[in-house]
Amino acid sequence: MSKSATTIRPMMRPFVLRPTGWAALPAAFVAAASFFFWAPLSMALGEWAFLVPAVCALIPLLVLVERIARYRKTEYVVRPDRLVVRTGSIFTKRAIELDLENVTLVEWHSPYLLRLFYGIGHVTAQEAGSATQNAKLAYVEEPEALYRRIAEYMRERGFSMQRAETVRQERPGPMGALLDLLGRIAAFIYAVGIFGATEGADLWTLFADDTGPSLLQLLEGNYEVFSDTAFAVEMLARMRVGVFVLGGLGLLGSGLYLTLTYIDLLRRKYTLHDDVIDYEDGFLTKTLRFIPLENLADTKLSRPIHKRLFGFGDLKVSSRGAGSEIVFESLPRGKDFAAALEGLLEKTERPAAGSDVGSLEYVVEHDSAPSESSLPARTFKPKAMRAVAKSLLGLAPLTFFVLVGPFIAVMAGDTIELGPFAIASFGALALAALVFIGGFGVFGVASALIKTMATDYSFDERRVSETFDFLSSRQTKFSVDKITSISVLRNPIDRVMDTMTVRLRSIGTAETIDLQHIDHDLELLSELRKALGLQVGKDARAATASLQPDYTMLGELKRHIGVFALVPALWGVAALVLALVDAPTAVQISPWVAGLSLGVPLALIAPYLLWRGVYYRRFHGSLHDGYVDVTGGVFFRFQHLSALRHVKAVHSVEYPLSNHGDLYLATGGGFSIGVAHLPELAARHRQIDARLGEHPPRGGAAAPTPDERPRQPVGYAPHVGTELLRHLRFVFTLFTLPVSGSWVWLVSTRTDYLIEGDRISTATGIVYRRRSSVRFDRIDHLETGRNFAHGPFGTADVEVYTVGSMACDLTLRAIAQHDVAMEHIRRRTETR
Numbered sequence: 001m002s003k004s005a006t007t008i009r010p011m012m013r014p015f016v017l018r019p020t021g022w023a024a025l026p027a028a029f030v031a032a033a034s035f036f037f038w039a040p041l042s043m044a045l046g047e048w049a050f051l052v053p054a055v056c057a058l059i060p061l062l063v064l065v066e067r068i069a070r071y072r073k074t075e076y077v078v079r080p081d082r083l084v085v086r087t088g089s090i091f092t093k094r095a096i097e098l099d100l101e102n103v104t105l106v107e108w109h110s111p112y113l114l115r116l117f118y119g120i121g122h123v124t125a126q127e128a129g130s131a132t133q134n135a136k137l138a139y140v141e142e143p144e145a146l147y148r149r150i151a152e153y154m155r156e157r158g159f160s161m162q163r164a165e166t167v168r169q170e171r172p173g174p175m176g177a178l179l180d181l182l183g184r185i186a187a188f189i190y191a192v193g194i195f196g197a198t199e200g201a202d203l204w205t206l207f208a209d210d211t212g213p214s215l216l217q218l219l220e221g222n223y224e225v226f227s228d229t230a231f232a233v234e235m236l237a238r239m240r241v242g243v244f245v246l247g248g249l250g251l252l253g254s255g256l257y258l259t260l261t262y263i264d265l266l267r268r269k270y271t272l273h274d275d276v277i278d279y280e281d282g283f284l285t286k287t288l289r290f291i292p293l294e295n296l297a298d299t300k301l302s303r304p305i306h307k308r309l310f311g312f313g314d315l316k317v318s319s320r321g322a323g324s325e326i327v328f329e330s331l332p333r334g335k336d337f338a339a340a341l342e343g344l345l346e347k348t349e350r351p352a353a354g355s356d357v358g359s360l361e362y363v364v365e366h367d368s369a370p371s372e373s374s375l376p377a378r379t380f381k382p383k384a385m386r387a388v389a390k391s392l393l394g395l396a397p398l399t400f401f402v403l404v405g406p407f408i409a410v411m412a413g414d415t416i417e418l419g420p421f422a423i424a425s426f427g428a429l430a431l432a433a434l435v436f437i438g439g440f441g442v443f444g445v446a447s448a449l450i451k452t453m454a455t456d457y458s459f460d461e462r463r464v465s466e467t468f469d470f471l472s473s474r475q476t477k478f479s480v481d482k483i484t485s486i487s488v489l490r491n492p493i494d495r496v497m498d499t500m501t502v503r504l505r506s507i508g509t510a511e512t513i514d515l516q517h518i519d520h521d522l523e524l525l526s527e528l529r530k531a532l533g534l535q536v537g538k539d540a541r542a543a544t545a546s547l548q549p550d551y552t553m554l555g556e557l558k559r560h561i562g563v564f565a566l567v568p569a570l571w572g573v574a575a576l577v578l579a580l581v582d583a584p585t586a587v588q589i590s591p592w593v594a595g596l597s598l599g600v601p602l603a604l605i606a607p608y609l610l611w612r613g614v615y616y617r618r619f620h621g622s623l624h625d626g627y628v629d630v631t632g633g634v635f636f637r638f639q640h641l642s643a644l645r646h647v648k649a650v651h652s653v654e655y656p657l658s659n660h661g662d663l664y665l666a667t668g669g670g671f672s673i674g675v676a677h678l679p680e681l682a683a684r685h686r687q688i689d690a691r692l693g694e695h696p697p698r699g700g701a702a703a704p705t706p707d708e709r710p711r712q713p714v715g716y717a718p719h720v721g722t723e724l725l726r727h728l729r730f731v732f733t734l735f736t737l738p739v740s741g742s743w744v745w746l747v748s749t750r751t752d753y754l755i756e757g758d759r760i761s762t763a764t765g766i767v768y769r770r771r772s773s774v775r776f777d778r779i780d781h782l783e784t785g786r787n788f789a790h791g792p793f794g795t796a797d798v799e800v801y802t803v804g805s806m807a808c809d810l811t812l813r814a815i816a817q818h819d820v821a822m823e824h825i826r827r828r829t830e831t832r
Contacts, residue, residue, distance in 0.1 A: 008076040008146070010139035011120050015074070016067040018114075018139075024060035031056035066090060076137045078146070080153050083125055085135045091788035093796075097822075098127045098135050098781045099829070100150070101157045102803060104295040104319030105326070108147035112284035114139070121286075123147050126319075127781050127801075147288065159292045160275035168272045168340050172312070176330030177265035179307055181258060188254055260284070270328045272341060277317060279326050289326055293344055295319045297482040298506050301338045303473040313473075317341070318506075338475075345479070346462060377460040378527060384452045386499045386517035391444035393493065399437055457515045461531050464504055466513050478506045478513055480531050484667045485642040488525065492635055502528070507646070507668050507803070534627045534641050545687060547621030547630065549677035550660060553609045558655040559662070559676065561767075564605060621675045623688065626695055628665060630673050642667045644695035648778045648802035649809040652685045654769035661769075663688075666809060668802070682771070689773050693758055696777045697803065718793040720748045722814035725789040753812045755824045760800060760810060772810045776828045778802045784818060798822060 034041055034052040042049040066089055073088035083103075086095045103125045110121030121143030126134040140146055155161050172180070264283040271278040277296075279289045296317060303313040313334025316327045331337050454470035465477040487503040494500055502515040502525075518524075557564060619632035628647070631639040647665045651672075654661035661681035664672045665688070678684055724744050751764040761773035783799040790796055796818035800810040815821055 005077055005079040008078065008137065008140055010071065010074055010076075010137075011118055011141060012071055014114055014118050014120060015071050015139040016064065019067055020060055020064045023063040027056040027059045076135075076140065078137075078149065078153075080156060083135045083137075083150070085137065088786075091791070093784075093786040095784040096135050096781065097783070097826070098125055100154050101159075102127050102780045103150075103154060105289060105291050106147065106150055106154075107287065107289045108143050110143055110286045112286075115286065123150070125150060144288075151290065154292065159294055161290075161292055162275060163273040163278075165274040166271060167274060167344065168270075168337055170270045170328075170331055170333065170337055172265065172268055172330040173332060174266065175310055176312055176332060177262050177268075179310065179312060180265055180330050181262055182306065184258060184261075188251075188258060191254070192251060265330075268329075270331060270337070272337065272344070274344060277326065277341075279328070291317060291319055291326055296345060296479075298476070298478050299338060299341060300476045300511075301334060301474070303334065305472045308472060313338075315341075342463075342477070377458060378524065379456060379458040380518055380521075380524065381457070382452045382455055382517040383497065383499050383519060384449060386493070386497050387448040387452045388445050389493055389497065390517070391448040392441060394444070395437055395441050399434070452517075457518065459528060459531055464513060464528075464531075466515070476511070476513055478504055481533075482507045483532055484646040485640060485671055485673070486528070486532060486534070487641075488639040490520070490633075490637045494520070495637075505667070505671050529641065532641075533643050534629075544625055545623035545684075545691075547623055547628070547663070547675045547678060547684070549616045549619050549621070549675060550679040551613060551616035551677045553613070555655060555658065555660050555677050556609055556612050557605075558658055558660075561656065616677060619675075623691065628673060630675060640673050642673055644692055645697045647688075647692055649772060649774045650685055650688055650692070652681050652771045654681050654771075656767050666802075670807075685771055685773070689759060689761075689775070692775055692778075696775075718795045718814065718816040720745050721793045722789050722795045725792070751813075753815065753821070755821060755828070757828065760812075760825060762810060762812065774800050774802060774810045776825070779825070779829050782822060782825060783808075784822065790814065798825075800825075 031053045034049075034056070038049070041052065045052070069090045070087060073086065073093055075086050077084035077086075080100075082100055083098045084095065086093070088094055105126040107124045107126070108121060109124070114120050118141075120139050120141050123137040123140060123143050123146050124134055125137075137143075137146065151161060178185075260283065264281065264285070267283050268281040269279075271280075275293050277291045277293065279287075281287050296319060298318040300316040300318075301313055302316070307313060307330060312330045312332055314327060314329050315331050315334055315338055328334070328337070450470060451468070454468050456467045456469075458465050458467070459480075462480055463477050464480060464483065465475060467473075467475045483504050484507050485505045487505075489501045489503060490499075498520045499517050500520045501517065504513040504515070506513075615632070615634055618634055618637075619630075621628070621630040623629075626645075627641055627643045629639070629641050631637070642665065646667050648668050649666040651664040651666065652661055659681060660677055660679050662674060662676045663678050663681065663684060664674045666672045720741075724741055746766055747764065750766055750769075752762070754761045754763075758777075759773050759775045761771065763769065763771045780801050780803040783801070784796050785799065786796045793814075793816070795814040795816050797814065798812040798818055798821055799808045800812075802809045812818070812821060
């Protein structure tokens, strides 16, 4: 097998014709129906009726043109170190590059007809950033060989994937397939019952009558026969035959679909090897997937009551990217399968970055020094009274209104002279509502107590888990080294009852584990932080750098200058419009307009600024040796912590005419730790960037900070042209061309892209100076995009995605030398 780069093109006929055919089917159906009902259609639309079949004919033609253009721009490059997917459409081009060491899931999917007639299929490689950003190699020949070649290249990049031992293999069997179809079978039985209860009629009655109200008369446009109501009713009765026939065909198709789906579910096979998980399913359509155990992050075992009765469960395993998961549905002995998987994960860690080909160097991803003794497992439960209080407090507003209702009725009776009977009736309704609320309260208290008794939380040095076990059961586990951030949340009720909620976020899934209503135990928090590597020896609380806000009212005005100026601007626009319409009236009310436009914002701004002052006086941020710690809140208090190895990107926004601003540390999973009003913002941004180099992800070696800062030129003319053309894609923006053109030129002159030895950084903006930076050891994959605005100027957007992020972290917009920038980034990423 060739080890060099291989360029693959999709097969043209299915790539172009299959989507076109799927678009043509509904269009043909609508066109045929329009000709079949031409008389009533022409009566309703008149001369415009011809547009219906014309549009139906145009749709598949447009799809055909788009698919041909997409085919001409689509190619796949398979290299021993990465995958490159280039595609596009009529006006756009896009490229995605995935490093194989960041691939978390590979899937081979071959629909039956494509495999039967062409022998082709789709191969999808999913990366650790997000399930929506992946490399799909569609309509490729010999998909199984390509699937196995990618697996071989991944082994060469440091993954084990030898499948030396099969630990467990499970099939759902007939009962498991039946349980998965239970909802659809119930819907089918309901439809059959409704259909059977409907009276049918003979099919010939729709067409037999040449003079009475029949379907033929309707199609011919003879509406006079429908002038009598009795005839119309008879016609509707006859048309039920059509419903009967179409309904029967629909039920027949649904039954066939359920049968094929049942056979398809029977073919599922779940295999747990010592270093990889395989998932195979499909009867006519064939699908294979695998996840390396080195990339496995989280597990979630759910056992709904109907599956638990028969010993089945659903197991979801997630990789190092939100959405990168395989769901094993209706696993027999699912608890044993999950336990076996947990045992393997105890022995497996992700290979160190830069390890030798074919070797595995297992590393523990903690910034803290190893403890002398392993951390003991802790198990604890929610506080029952706190859960009950939450349930009862939810009914408090409604209870208040019900209780004050009778008093309002009595007072209203004295005012509007309601009779005693009306007042008594109102009081009776309020009493009935109170009884109803009481019933809900009892139900809520019982539910809270049951949930409290059935919920257990636990953690040790390897995993944090949440378990619910009553009638159904659910168990969610996060790997400690994949947890990106932790939040300790306390509201006023928590402080009264001495409880808290601890929220854990993982790189493997968009879901969180919330340890709700637990005792505010400082020792427990200390042990949890130690397990997560957020506490380092005796000097754990000693901050190495302060992230303390320097709040001023003027700074807050600068921070929200656009919002604070919005109300006066709206009043000014209203006054201008009124002056154009009725100048004397505008002059007469102008003092009132000026007073409102200034008085209302000032009346609202002053309390807001005072409140923000109280808020920031309680805000404290600090940078420790290995993690960041932020606390704050007045009524609703919080503490956010994240290890520096999990910080993926740094973003900052500098206020106008100030060196203060907002700093955001993106920790993956869509969560960022933010600090506002931070002084010396640019210096703090660079300081944190340098500190991230001392705490690389995946246990890699700390990177030295380079002295050189090579600049990637923006290219003002192409950049301005691209951005201006992008801005003018809407016709109405032509009227703003002088202003928008000047603004785009100014923004371009203030835009810098730096590709340094260890990071990429951007700086842009005029009023607000925005900076973003991503280190190369955090990058997951790159994408380039070009649309109609880029073509005339030869520019492109370069998008940078980090591991565990759910969206693009950094964009180099409209750069002329995008291929040079990509090569710089790729070379620095390979040597990280």
